[in-house]
Amino acid sequence: MDESALRGALAPARLRDQVLALCALGNRYVGTDGERAAREHIRSELEGTGAVDVRVEEFEVLGYQPNTGTCVVGDVADGDLPAVGLQFTALGELDAQAVYLGNPRTIDDIRALEGEGVSLAGKAVVVDTYWPYGLASYVVAAGAAALVVVSPNGDGLMTHFTAQLYPPAGNGTTEGRPLPIPGVTIERRAASRLLALMVDGPRTLRIAHSATYEPVTTANVLAEVPGTDPGAGRVVIGAHYDTQLEGVGACDNATGVASLIELARVCAAHPRRRTVTFVAFGDEEHGFHGAVEYCRRHAATLEQTAGMVCLDALAWVYPGRRAVHADPSFLEYASARAREIGWEPEEMVDASLLLGSDHNPFIDAGVPACWFWRYPPQHFGYHSAGDLPELLDYDLVAETAIAAGHTAFALADEEISPLGRSQPTTRWHDLRPTAVSR
Numbered sequence: 001m002d003e004s005a006l007r008g009a010l011a012p013a014r015l016r017d018q019v020l021a022l023c024a025l026g027n028r029y030v031g032t033d034g035e036r037a038a039r040e041h042i043r044s045e046l047e048g049t050g051a052v053d054v055r056v057e058e059f060e061v062l063g064y065q066p067n068t069g070t071c072v073v074g075d076v077a078d079g080d081l082p083a084v085g086l087q088f089t090a091l092g093e094l095d096a097q098a099v100y101l102g103n104p105r106t107i108d109d110i111r112a113l114e115g116e117g118v119s120l121a122g123k124a125v126v127v128d129t130y131w132p133y134g135l136a137s138y139v140v141a142a143g144a145a146a147l148v149v150v151s152p153n154g155d156g157l158m159t160h161f162t163a164q165l166y167p168p169a170g171n172g173t174t175e176g177r178p179l180p181i182p183g184v185t186i187e188r189r190a191a192s193r194l195l196a197l198m199v200d201g202p203r204t205l206r207i208a209h210s211a212t213y214e215p216v217t218t219a220n221v222l223a224e225v226p227g228t229d230p231g232a233g234r235v236v237i238g239a240h241y242d243t244q245l246e247g248v249g250a251c252d253n254a255t256g257v258a259s260l261i262e263l264a265r266v267c268a269a270h271p272r273r274r275t276v277t278f279v280a281f282g283d284e285e286h287g288f289h290g291a292v293e294y295c296r297r298h299a300a301t302l303e304q305t306a307g308m309v310c311l312d313a314l315a316w317v318y319p320g321r322r323a324v325h326a327d328p329s330f331l332e333y334a335s336a337r338a339r340e341i342g343w344e345p346e347e348m349v350d351a352s353l354l355l356g357s358d359h360n361p362f363i364d365a366g367v368p369a370c371w372f373w374r375y376p377p378q379h380f381g382y383h384s385a386g387d388l389p390e391l392l393d394y395d396l397v398a399e400t401a402i403a404a405g406h407t408a409f410a411l412a413d414e415e416i417s418p419l420g421r422s423q424p425t426t427r428w429h430d431l432r433p434t435a436v437s438r
Contacts, residue, residue, distance in 0.1 A: 006406060019255060020389055022248075022257055027249075054223040057220045058219040059289075062215060066245065069085035073194060073204075081191070085210070086182075094206070096146050097202050100198060121143035124147075136183070144181060147181060150188060153382060182209040223277075232274045233305060235309070236309070236367070238280070238358050240253050242281075242284055250389040252387055253311075255314040256312045257280060259314065259404070288358050295362060295367075307368040308367050310358050310372075315373070322345050340406065366422055372404040
């Protein structure tokens with residue numbers, strides 16, 4: 001594809017207009033009116049791109065509706081710490097002694113602390129992490145009584161998290177959901193106060209989590225641009241349209257949806273050798289369920305799917321590093337294509353080691369997949385009311401979208417796919433903590 005055509009389609013002003021239109025619909029948390037309005041908006045926009053077979057594929061997920069989350073430090077005046085429920089943990093109330101694990105990036109980090117004599121059994125485990133779903137199952141297996149996550153956002157913003165991702169089998173069941181211990185997320189400044197109190201001696205926390213778990217219907221929105229070679233298979237480009245509980249999700253993920261729509265428009269005007277399928281995924285925030293559902297429903301097409309490119313939280317005003325997350329079969333190819341258009345990767349990450357977005361279910365299903373974004377640092381308003389359009393740098397959003405689009409379209413034009421199949425390695429949701437110190 002002529003690079004000028006791609007850059008024209010993904011001009012910052014065009015992406016800004018798409019982002020603002022989606023954000024104007026309000027919060028898009030799964031099961032809400034805003035999510036349903038966004039779905040209809042995306043369907044209409046995709047129909048206007050020239051893509052064909054635009055359709056909505058509904059599916060059911062286990063939904064979460066919050067009531068209260070509380071965390072109170074015992075025997076302390078004013079010990080109530082601002083908190084919200086940690087999604088997909090148990091409901092209930094209990095008292096437990098707090099133990100602080102810092103910022104563990106992997107389960108091995110927790111094992112190292114256990115090796116130094118730190119016991120999780122019966123404790124309210126406090127962690128400072130963006131990835132509680134990567135640690136929660138291990139904490140449960142280690143005998144913890146509750147899980148407390150420190151909100152990473154400052155200025156009083158509260159980050160909303162899930163403690164579980166999609167089931168390892170990808171079969172859409174709710175077996176094992178939610179986790180059997182309660183959990184909350186506490187405000188960052190309140191966490192600093194808690195840690196200061198813990199310096200003076202052991203502290204007991206009263207943890208309470210009240211919410212409702214019930215099935216809700218969501219959907220993926222699909223469109224296709226048929227390839228010039230009907231037998232050449234396909235490439236998938238995907239972006240989730242849902243948000244977490246608060247805010248309009250400007251970065252996460254109006255940037256991805258805006259790019260998806262404009263990539264569909266330019267692809268319809270310049271078809272590739274392979275068919276390109278564009279998917280706006282539902283319910284990513286609770287564990288990539290839209291991507292799991294696509295892989296389940298379209299399993300017969302996956303063997304002939306050359307690759308998947310994920311568009312998620314592309315860029316913001318903060319100076320994040322240009323990052324490519326991909327399975328090993330795709331990592332070098334994606335990075336090389338990005339360099340061709342001047343997007344030099346600064347971080348190259350084996351995505352099977354960090355479950356982060358809708359590309360991961362594709363990797364698990366054998367489809368090479370990659371994700372272009374700017375990270376670290378994480379977005380200041382991540383999963384909170386602070387994820388606002390004014391915090392976006394549309395030039396950086398466009399640059400990232402161009403790298404992703406160029407990679408997807410280059411792969412769609414390859415005579416023979418150079419990638420083979422993905423080979424997932426260590427996946428967090430498959431870890432079985434069989435040997436845990438007590």
